[in-house]
Amino acid sequence: MNHLSPTLLRIQNLEVCYGPVQVLWGVSLSVNQGQVACLIGSNGAGKTTTLNAVAGMLKAKAGKIFLKEEELTAQPPRERVKRRITLVPEGRQLWPKMSVEENLLMGAFSPGFRKNADANLARVYEMFPRLKERRTQLAGTLSGGEQQMCAIGRGLMPDPELLMLDEPTLGLAPKAVDEIFEFVRNIRSQGVTVLLVAQNVNYALEFSEYAYLIETGKITLEGPSAVLLSNQYVQEAYLGSA
Ligand SMILES: Nc1ncnc2c1ncn2[C@@H]1O[C@H](COP(=O)(O)OP(=O)(O)OP(=O)(O)O)[C@@H](O)[C@H]1O
Ligand SMILES: [Mg+2]
Numbered sequence: 001m002n003h004l005s006p007t008l009l010r011i012q013n014l015e016v017c018y019g020p021v022q023v024l025w026g027v028s029l030s031v032n033q034g035q036v037a038c039l040i041g042s043n044g045a046g047k048t049t050t051l052n053a054v055a056g057m058l059k060a061k062a063g064k065i066f067l068k069e070e071e072l073t074a075q076p077p078r079e080r081v082k083r084r085i086t087l088v089p090e091g092r093q094l095w096p097k098m099s100v101e102e103n104l105l106m107g108a109f110s111p112g113f114r115k116n117a118d119a120n121l122a123r124v125y126e127m128f129p130r131l132k133e134r135r136t137q138l139a140g141t142l143s144g145g146e147q148q149m150c151a152i153g154r155g156l157m158p159d160p161e162l163l164m165l166d167e168p169t170l171g172l173a174p175k176a177v178d179e180i181f182e183f184v185r186n187i188r189s190q191g192v193t194v195l196l197v198a199q200n201v202n203y204a205l206e207f208s209e210y211a212y213l214i215e216t217g218k219i220t221l222e223g224p225s226a227v228l229l230s231n232q233y234v235q236e237a238y239l240g241s242a
Contacts, residue, residue: 005032007068008193009054009085009162014063016046016053023049025217026063031162031210036184036194038204038225040238041214047197048090050214051164054195055087056080067162084161088168090197092151096140100131100150103139107157116159124153127186145176152183156192163187164195169203181207201238205229213238 009031016024024046031037039047052058054065056077065072067083075083086107094103104124108117125132128149134142139150148168155163165184169177181203188194198204205211205225213221213234221228228234 005034007031008033008035009195010066011050011054012064012066014050014053014065015061016049016058017061022061023217024053027214027217027219028063029212029219029222031193031195033193034188034191035210036188036196036208037210037212038196038198038208039212039214040198040201040204040228042238044216045214046217047214048166049217051087051166051195051197054080054164055085057087081158084158085164086155086158086160086162087164088151088155088166090166090170092147094139094147094150094154096138098139099136100139100142101135103150104131104153104157107154117157120157120159123159124156127156127183128153143176144172145179148172148176148180149183152180152187156187160192162193162195164197166197167199168196170199177203201234202229205234 014027
């Protein structure tokens, strides 16, 4: 168990299917308030499925999802955003023909958020001055790193308490990867709790405090990230050291 500070997100025995095919088999994990937790695992292990289930994009066949003491399992995605859970999806999924600013504003779609959209937009621009400079540029013409910034910025528009990042550095050059992790550090220092899925296991473990390893839809290992980093199995299977 992950129990250093109060629990913000708790997933209990989550099972998820795509049609007849079950891909999550009783996933349990928790993320403590103010923490960066990471979920690592190979391609197809179930990382994206887990995040999408927390965001409410996928239904649970069994199991429960809680934010603090409140059960979210049956709530639609917009209710989860209202409870300040946001997901920055794999592949960024920006609207390429819309401007940076229009993309950001799409993160504040519901009336409750629209009220605060100006303040949130100002906060996002303060964090990402490069997005401000490029506010009128079409998102599809941004560099990969800038697109990721824009996707993270959109995820910050509802002023999240829990920000989930699915492979935020995929396909980026090392310098852009450093930059994105620097932003995540900054976001975290503002008190936002982060659940990170990262293909770069080394980075994810160095960056987070607690980690879960998922293999074919089951959590097979968990612990403080530093412990997983020095775990022989993790080193051999995921960090490429013999
Ligand atoms: N829409 C879908 N329909 C059917 N099967 C799916 C669908 N999305 C994912 N799957 C399957 O579910 C399993 C878990 O996929 P998921 O995308 O959660 O993996 P992942 O850990 O995020 O992998 P990656 O590191 O490649 O992103 C895989 O076997 C995948 O083929
Ligand atoms: Mg994935």
